[in-house]
Amino acid sequence: MEAFISRKRRRRSSDTATAWKEDSAEEPESTDYKLAILGSLLDPGYSQAILLDYLLAYDGSVEKVTEALLNVSRADSPRKRSAVSGYQSSLSSFAKQPRDGITAQTAKKQMTKKGKTLHLYAPDDVEAHAPCSIIHNFLPQDVATRLLQELLGEAPTFSKETFQLFDRTVESPHTMRFYVDSLHEAEERQTQYVYNGSYIADVVQTTPEMLEVSDIVSKAVNEEIERRTRDFQPGSKKLKFQSPDKWQPNASFVNCYDGGKESVGYHSDQLTYLGPRAVIGSLSLGVAREFRVRRIIPATEGLSAADTQGQIAIHLPHNSLLVMHAEMQEEWKHSVAPAQTIEPHPLAGNKRLNVTYRCYKDYLHPKYTPKCKCNVPAVLRCVQKQTVTRGRYMWMCHSGYTPGQTGCSFFDWAAFDEDGKPPWADGFKGNVNVPSGSGTGT
Numbered sequence: 011m012e013a014f015i016s017r018k019r020r021r022r023s024s025d026t027a028t029a030w031k032e033d034s035a036e037e038p039e040s041t042d043y044k045l046a047i048l049g050s051l052l053d054p055g056y057s058q059a060i061l062l063d064y065l066l067a068y069d070g071s072v073e074k075v076t077e078a079l080l081n082v083s084r085a086d087s088p089r090k091r092s093a094v095s096g097y098q099s100s101l102s103s104f105a106k107q108p109r110d111g112i113t114a115q116t117a118k119k120q121m122t123k124k125g126k127t128l129h130l131y132a133p134d135d136v137e138a139h140a141p142c143s144i145i146h147n148f149l150p151q152d153v154a155t156r157l158l159q160e161l162l163g164e165a166p167t168f169s170k171e172t173f174q175l176f177d178r179t180v181e182s183p184h185t186m187r188f189y190v191d192s193l194h195e196a197e198e199r200q201t202q203y204v205y206n207g208s209y210i211a212d213v214v215q216t217t218p219e220m221l222e223v224s225d226i227v228s229k230a231v232n233e234e235i236e237r238r239t240r241d242f243q244p245g246s247k248k249l250k251f252q253s254p255d256k257w258q259p260n261a262s263f264v265n266c267y268d269g270g271k272e273s274v275g276y277h278s279d280q281l282t283y284l285g286p287r288a289v290i291g292s293l294s295l296g297v298a299r300e301f302r303v304r305r306i307i308p309a310t311e312g313l314s315a316a317d318t319q320g321q322i323a324i325h326l327p328h329n330s331l332l333v334m335h336a337e338m339q340e341e342w343k344h345s346v347a348p349a350q351t352i353e354p355h356p357l358a359g360n361k362r363l364n365v366t367y368r369c370y371k372d373y374l375h376p377k378y379t380p381k382c383k384c385n386v387p388a389v390l391r392c393v394q395k396q397t398v399t400r401g402r403y404m405w406m407c408h409s410g411y412t413p414g415q416t417g418c419s420f421f422d423w424a425a426f427d428e429d430g431k432p433p434w435a436d437g438f439k440g441n442v443n444v445p446s447g448s449g450t451g452t
């Protein structure tokens with residue numbers, strides 16, 4: 011998990027105001043105060059970490075968190091629903107063939123409803139409702155078992171990530187570790203790459219089984235990208251800013267969820283090193299859990315996503331590969347929800363291990379990217395909510411993610427060409443990260 015959104019108040023210059031509005035919900039009360047209110051309103055079984063996750067997902071609104079969690083309790087009561095054994099929603103019978111200009115996904119958008127969770131199991135349903143593909147029984151059984159055993163051996167070395175939420179420093183309620191394929195990279199990453207505002211001291215080399223599986227994942231992800239583009243993109247064209255190059259993983263975050271309470275809140279992954287329109291190959295092993303996704307709705311529509319649409323829960327069984335396609339990080343948020351009950355896995359017990367294979371771009375090495383006034387490489391973000399600037403990329407001070415740091419107000423619109431390359435990359439074709447309707451420019 012790379013990026014949690016910090017809601018710190020920052021001073022803005024007029025140039026930055028429009029872009030910043032996506033994070034500008036007023037927060038007059040402290041997080042402690044909100045947690046205290048939630049604690050008094052809700053079932054005492056919800057831990058602080060879970061309540062914080064929900065606050066993050068619902069833009070700090072106590073009212074919406076209360077509503078969401080009361081809905082969860084109602085849905086789970088009196089029969090507690092298992093995260094893995096919910097009803098089967100096979101929606102294939104509703105599937106429409108893509109028509110000109112209308113993708114299969116937009117044709118079926120109305121299937122998600124306000125305040126509801128749509129549970130999806132079948133690959134056809136998943137790809138029709140979200141920018142994701144899922145492949146079940148992905149690896150040969152013996153390979154999956156070897157990788158799971160190797161990762162179970164690694165898991166005790168994982169740690170919880172610390173991040174900033176409003177004025178509080180919190181830990182993500184699961185453990186993780188960052189792996190890179192080359193030893194040289196591992197060394198560089200500890201001193202040069204910033205994640206959530208800090209240099210990661212604990213970067214290690216990809217393990218042998220992970221490396222073997224990386225080739226299998228790479229082949230499958232490239233096939234899925236091709237299929238997604240052909241069958242779901244208008245005119246079968248890749249997205250603006252999406253790289254046309256072969257997807258070649260060279261790093262991964264490995265996550266461990268030990269028991270149903272461990273989770274990760276709604277977030278988008280940080281684009282700083284992945285670049286625009288990133289694709290991620292996410293392999294699940296061990297206990298089956300729910301991966302939840304929801305579309306980001308522009309703020310100017312006056313309603314949060316939770317008001318206008320429901321969320322989608324994708325069932326992730328052992329040995330499944332989920333491909334998060336290029337629409338995902340800019341336009342959707344994802345999470346792994348806490349589960350009331352889980353079905354132990356014969357090898358992993360209560361643990362779910364997840365490898366998110368990623369393709370870090372050479373040309374986004376921090377030696378090339380802009381530095382903020384704190385003299386630290388800036389983070390790359392995309393405007394997700396503000397309608398006028400939605401979809402534009404910007405470089406910003408990293409410090410919103412750093413516990414204890416208030417940071418500078420550094421902001422600069424990023425320049426990227428249609429393939430997501432910055433000006434310093436070979437073959438740069440000209441900046442197209444400009445307001446919609448204008449030609450090439452700034």
Ligand SMILES: O=C(O)CCC(=O)C(=O)O
Pocket residue numbers: 011012263265274279292301344345346364366
């Ligand atoms: O555990 C998962 O399936 C997702 C993890 C995740 O979102 C991340 O590593 O960024």
Ligand SMILES: [Fe+2]
Pocket residue numbers: 011012277278279344
């Ligand atoms: Fe993520």
